[in-house]
Amino acid sequence: MDEFHNGNEGSFNSEEADNIVKECIESTVGGYDYSQSQVNKWTASIVERCLTQLVKLGKPYKYIVTCTVMQKTGAGLHTANSCYWDTAVDGSCTVRWENRTMNCVVSVFAVSIA
Amino acid sequence: MKVTIVIILFHLCVVLPLKEKKKHIRSFYFECFKTTIGESSYQHSRVNQWTTIVIEQCLGQLSSLRQPFKYIASCVIMEKTGAGLQAANSCFWDNSTDETCTVHWENSSMHCILTVCSMAI
Helix, strand or coil: CCCCCCCCCCCCCHHHHHHHHHHHHHHHHCCCCCCHHHHHHHHHHHHHHHHHHHHHCCCCEEEEEEEEEEECCCCCEEEEEEEECCCCCCEEEEEEEECCCEEEEEEEEEEECC | CEEEEEEECHHHCCCCCCCHHHHHHHHHHHHHHHHHCCCCCCCHHHHHHHHHHHHHHHHHHHHCCCCCEEEEEEEEEEECCCCCEEEEEEEEECCCCCEEEEEEEECCCEEEEEEEEEEEC
């Protein structure tokens, strides 16, 4: 359901977003174990940081950033996205990250304004 | 544009303010979950199909409204084992025209969270 547009003029650069998101996740939760008291702060911090970095790129897009953090206990987790938009100029990027105690899935959606 | 931060606290079940149109849409989403999943137990082999069906029904219904909006639908299904789950959204858009709607549904073996964002063209 996700579509990636790489290297096209006027379309979303998902590779750039991928690097931004990975860096935001690493700097927020890298090295920590899952903690119920902290997880609220972490998810808020991840989405805020990603959004700030994306807006700094100065491109004519609206952005939606979603972050899901789940404790590793062997439970099954399934996420799916579907988008009704202009595939030529809009795009998304999903990053899956994990450490010993938690899984983190961050999705960035960019919707063109121009 | 303004930055809107919507933090969904899974274990507190935040209730979003309802307008008439939203009420109708939210009950449609609940109905999607009931008819697609119902009382089925979590099954790894079927969960992909469930998320696909729910999302396709939701986007189908929204696109049939023929309004000048782009839509993003996101569905999360998690097996109930006592694990903690936290989800958050943040949006950089036009607060006067764009909005989001999140629905949490559950049965005895799984939690489902559906988030739909609509953005004016």
